[in-house]
Amino acid sequence: MIARNTTDLALVVGLLAGTVAALLAPGVPWPVEWAFGAAFLLGLPGYAVVAALFPRTPEQTPTDHVAPPSWVARAALSLLASVLVVAATGVLLGAVGWLTLTPVVAVVAVVTLAAVVVAYGRRRRLPADRRGNPLGALSPSAALVGPRTSRTQAAVTLLAVVVLLASLGFVAATPSPEPGYSEVTMPREDANASVGSAPQALVAGEDNTVALSLENHEGESTAYTVRVQLQRVGANGSVLEQERLDSFRATLADNETARYERDLSPSMTGEDLRLRTLVYEGDASGDPDLSLRVWVDVAEAGSS
Amino acid sequence: MSLPGLSRKFAVERADLAVAKLGVVVSVLLLGLQWFASQPFLLLIPLATGTGSALYVFTESTEGRAYRRPTLPRSVAGLLPAVVGLGLAGVVVATHVAGTRTDAVYLLTGGVGVAVFAQILFVDDDALGVGAVLCQILAAALVIRFGALYATPGYVGVDIWTHATVLVDGVARNGATAALGDSKYVMAPVYHVVGAIGTLVFGGVRDGIYLAVGLFVTLSALFVYATGRLVLPARWALLATALYGFSDQFIRWGMHVIPTSLGLAFFLAAAYLVTRLFEGDAERWTVALLAATSLAVVFTHQVSTVVLLFLLGAAALVAVALRAVGSNPNRVPSARTAAALSAVTVTTVAVTVVSWAYTPFSSGSRFLWRELAVLRTALTRDAGFLNLAGGDGGSAAAAGSQSAFAALIPYVELVGFTLLLAAAVVGGLLMLRWRASTGVSLTHVLTAGTMFVAVFGLSIFGVRVLMPGRWMAFLFVPMALLAAAGFSYVARTRSRRLVVAAFVVLALAYPTTMVVAEKATLDSPAFEDEHPRYAYTEPEIAAVGSTGAVLSPDSEQVVGTDHPYRTLYDRLGGYESGEPVLGANGPTATQVSVYRDYQSTGPISFETAADAPAVGAAAVSERVCPTDWDKRYANDAVWVCTQSGQPEAAS
Numbered sequence: 001m002i003a004r005n006t007t008d009l010a011l012v013v014g015l016l017a018g019t020v021a022a023l024l025a026p027g028v029p030w031p032v033e034w035a036f037g038a039a040f041l042l043g044l045p046g047y048a049v050v051a052a053l054f055p056r057t058p059e060q061t062p063t064d065h066v067a068p069p070s071w072v073a074r075a076a077l078s079l080l081a082s083v084l085v086v087a088a089t090g091v092l093l094g095a096v097g098w099l100t101l102t103p104v105v106a107v108v109a110v111v112t113l114a115a116v117v118v119a120y121g122r123r124r125r126l127p128a129d130r131r132g133n134p135l136g137a138l139s140p141s142a143a144l145v146g147p148r149t150s151r152t153q154a155a156v157t158l159l160a161v162v163v164l165l166a167s168l169g170f171v172a173a174t175p176s177p178e179p180g181y182s183e184v185t186m187p188r189e190d191a192n193a194s195v196g197s198a199p200q201a202l203v204a205g206e207d208n209t210v211a212l213s214l215e216n217h218e219g220e221s222t223a224y225t226v227r228v229q230l231q232r233v234g235a236n237g238s239v240l241e242q243e244r245l246d247s248f249r250a251t252l253a254d255n256e257t258a259r260y261e262r263d264l265s266p267s268m269t270g271e272d273l274r275l276r277t278l279v280y281e282g283d284a285s286g287d288p289d290l291s292l293r294v295w296v297d298v299a300e301a302g303s304s
Numbered sequence: 305m306s307l308p309g310l311s312r313k314f315a316v317e318r319a320d321l322a323v324a325k326l327g328v329v330v331s332v333l334l335l336g337l338q339w340f341a342s343q344p345f346l347l348l349i350p351l352a353t354g355t356g357s358a359l360y361v362f363t364e365s366t367e368g369r370a371y372r373r374p375t376l377p378r379s380v381a382g383l384l385p386a387v388v389g390l391g392l393a394g395v396v397v398a399t400h401v402a403g404t405r406t407d408a409v410y411l412l413t414g415g416v417g418v419a420v421f422a423q424i425l426f427v428d429d430d431a432l433g434v435g436a437v438l439c440q441i442l443a444a445a446l447v448i449r450f451g452a453l454y455a456t457p458g459y460v461g462v463d464i465w466t467h468a469t470v471l472v473d474g475v476a477r478n479g480a481t482a483a484l485g486d487s488k489y490v491m492a493p494v495y496h497v498v499g500a501i502g503t504l505v506f507g508g509v510r511d512g513i514y515l516a517v518g519l520f521v522t523l524s525a526l527f528v529y530a531t532g533r534l535v536l537p538a539r540w541a542l543l544a545t546a547l548y549g550f551s552d553q554f555i556r557w558g559m560h561v562i563p564t565s566l567g568l569a570f571f572l573a574a575a576y577l578v579t580r581l582f583e584g585d586a587e588r589w590t591v592a593l594l595a596a597t598s599l600a601v602v603f604t605h606q607v608s609t610v611v612l613l614f615l616l617g618a619a620a621l622v623a624v625a626l627r628a629v630g631s632n633p634n635r636v637p638s639a640r641t642a643a644a645l646s647a648v649t650v651t652t653v654a655v656t657v658v659s660w661a662y663t664p665f666s667s668g669s670r671f672l673w674r675e676l677a678v679l680r681t682a683l684t685r686d687a688g689f690l691n692l693a694g695g696d697g698g699s700a701a702a703a704g705s706q707s708a709f710a711a712l713i714p715y716v717e718l719v720g721f722t723l724l725l726a727a728a729v730v731g732g733l734l735m736l737r738w739r740a741s742t743g744v745s746l747t748h749v750l751t752a753g754t755m756f757v758a759v760f761g762l763s764i765f766g767v768r769v770l771m772p773g774r775w776m777a778f779l780f781v782p783m784a785l786l787a788a789a790g791f792s793y794v795a796r797t798r799s800r801r802l803v804v805a806a807f808v809v810l811a812l813a814y815p816t817t818m819v820v821a822e823k824a825t826l827d828s829p830a831f832e833d834e835h836p837r838y839a840y841t842e843p844e845i846a847a848v849g850s851t852g853a854v855l856s857p858d859s860e861q862v863v864g865t866d867h868p869y870r871t872l873y874d875r876l877g878g879y880e881s882g883e884p885v886l887g888a889n890g891p892t893a894t895q896v897s898v899y900r901d902y903q904s905t906g907p908i909s910f911e912t913a914a915d916a917p918a919v920g921a922a923a924v925s926e927r928v929c930p931t932d933w934d935k936r937y938a939n940d941a942v943w944v945c946t947q948s949g950q951p952e953a954a955s
Binding site for chain 2: 168
């Protein structure tokens with residue numbers, strides 16, 4: 001039978017059991033895991049330790065030299081003690097290479113239970129009305145409104161709290177509206193090689209394999225049109241001559257990456273030609289959504 | 305006031321008044337520094353200390369008399385908790401819908417702050433809901449920080465990218481602190497261990513750090529209330545908590561959640577325990593918890609340890625000194641208190657020295673000897689009066705506009721700090737006068753004073769080796785407590801107008817300016833044309849990983865891009881990175897260059913070569929990523945360019 005004014009300790013044991021199950025059992029929904037996890041790391045061990053340290057209510061008695069810590073101070077100390085317990089557990093387990101979930105949960109749970117036992121024993125030795133059980137001492141309404149608040153004002157405040165909680169639920173349930181994006185890469189054959197040492201060389205009339213990587217992070221399946229052009233560029237940047245080397249369409253699922261190896265067979269030759277890759281979302285019209293360029297030399301077939 | 309009247313005011317009668325009068329004179333003299341250097345702090349600090357001192361001197365205190373503080377009508381006051389709740393709901397939804405914190409979010413956040421301060425300052429004693437206001441402060445603190453954190457892809461800040469993606473992740477993956485390798489954190493692993501346990505519990509490094517460490521840091525504001533409540537009535541303890549909870553520096557470390565943040569939370573606990581130790585006659589549990597907390601700081605963060613030693617040293621010094629020279633038994637701490645504080649201080653110093661002597665640092669050296677060498681160099685070579693250049697690192701070379709409004713922004717952002725300092729001066733002077741709690745009073749005054757000198761005094765002489773930027777959030781703890789005491793003093797003055805003016809200015813100006821200050825808005829600067837964003841978009845983060853197809857992190861070639869984006873290439877990508885020097889035709893020293901849209905739209909500046917024209921916003925992309933370079937990677941916001949094989953190619 002549970003002694004009077006120890007229901008908070010029973011609640012700690014219950015929450016601890018729920019936490020162990022939530023953290024170690026597979027397939028637990030994340031909101032449940034987060035709620036129990038936060039309580040486990042920042043609440044339960046410290047609460048139990050503080051309950052063991054201070055079995056009495058905060059009120060000062062005539063025999064006290066100083067008053068025991070207030071409820072607020074105990075709440076703060078519970079946070080501190082929780083982190084200290086978790087940190088000590090982690091440092092010890094980390095030093096011997098056992099810092100994994102099960103040992104952590106086991107050690108913190110054992111420390112918490114031991115503190116609960118001590119707290120229970122110390123409280124039982126006190127008169128029931130002197131036992132430091134915050135559940136019996138605190139009023140939930142005191143956390144919402146002041147002492148002279150009218151019923152209407154209290155109702156409005158309660159409504160505001162409900163709206164706040166609903167907004168948090170809305171945010172948790174709906175994905176972030178972060179705008180999507182796409183990526184296109186023309187990888188270098190050897191990413192370790194130093195940059196700028198030599199231009200990429202192609203041979204006219206032959207298949208020159210060029211790699212291309214496309215990634216879709218638009219948040220939905222996206223169709224792309226890809227065009228590859230070879231351009232001769234004048235000194236002022238104007239395009240003097242242009243040749244389309246390739247054009248293809250690809251549809252990528254969200255978060256899909258596709259790597260292509262395209263055979264390009266240019267007819268234009270010369271040095272300092274610009275190989276452009278244009279990526280359009282949807283059909284190829286207007287300005288491309290993404291573009292790449294690589295400066296190449298194109299030699300005639302058979303030339304050295 | 306006539307000359308004889310002024311003379312009477314400045315006659316030395318009591319220590320507090322003497323210091324206040326000296327403060328007025330010194331502040332006026334310090335205003336002269338404006339002639340030698342242009343820094344907002346050089347104006348605002350003397351202004352704040354002078355105003356605080358003058359207010360103390362010229363205010364006729366009516367302590368103990370009946371007075372009637374201005375209050376709001378009950379019908380209005382009773383609705384303020386609902387205003388806070390609805391305001392926070394608005395912040396949550398607006399941040400989520402916009403995907404970032406916008407001007408509207410800052411406006412709402414400031415409004416929430418005003419509603420909280422209004423309750424503390426303008427509600428009757430018998431109607432003040434202490435628990436309700438405390439819950440509102442904590443709820444606002446959580447929404448402000450976690451709204452920003454979860455709206456931001458990746459992390460907010462610079463250092464956290466290393467702590468999270470390398471160190472915490474390493475510890476969680478390996479199940480051992482050996483993963484900290486040769487970093488200085490191998491002897492200070494608490495943050496990484498708690499973060500790793502959070503990672504195991506919540507299933508990811510980001511959630512692990514935010515929910516295990518970030519929650520603790522934010523909720524540690526409770527210690528400010530608990531500390532304040534030991535020396536102040538509930539209203540003023542609430543004010544101290546609100547002053548701290550809405551301060552830019554506390555918001556900063558609740559968003560950039562690194563070992564400094566955890567060290568700060570432990571420091572708040574230590575401040576409570578030290579105060580309790582004085583008040584509670586060194587109860588065993590207080591001493592044990594203070595020792596444990598102090599050791600936790602030593603094994604968490606080195607800078608936090610130095611700051612903590614200021615607090616412990618001040619407390620021990622005050623206790624021992626009062627024991628030695630004090631005569632009033634009500635003002636002299638007990639021998640147990642003095643012994644306990646001395647023991648904890650000596651133990652912490654000893655553990656710190658031993659720990660640092662074994663802490664590895666760069667190129668095989670040890671942290672202790674390296675820091676001593678750096679300190680010696682700073683004091684003997686770098687120090688110089690008004691040597692104000694530099695800082696504690698991490699600041700961007702932002703290209704602020706030169707408009708009158710732009711010039712005013714630093715002052716706007718420091719309004720909250722100025723109010724805090726002015727009130728803290730009043731509170732500090734008041735504490736010097738109080739007969740009760742002398743040990744605690746002197747400890748907080750001495751801690752605030754010495755930390756203030758360490759942060760601002762040494763900076764004036766160019767000594768920034770102690771990383772003063774990191775101290776500000778710690779300094780704000782005693783300042784918030786002293787400021788709350790200061791406002792309690794102002795509330796007792798005869799002049800109702802003064803009280804109304806002071807309270808209205810505080811309630812309106814403090815939260816609204818603090819929440820838009822640079823350090824409180826690292827994720828999305830409120831003054832976006834002045835301060836760079838220390839957070840990244842999804843495409844900006846993705847580009848770092850995708851760059852590997854163009855250039856391997858092992859290639860040892862330097863990736864050139866802006867600050868702070870280059871730090872992401874360092875810390876997340878593992879690249880060697882630098883800020884490019886832009887010549888007329890592109891980067892001159894790097895062969896791999898990364899352009900992002902933000903370089904054209906944000907306050908980012910680049911160094912240009914001597915013979916090169918300045919970079920205009922419109923031409924940034926072509927200067928960072930010239931058309932005669934290869935552009936091998938692109939997404940919607942970032943390009944990665946490499947020098948092509950033919951630098952003479954047509955542009």
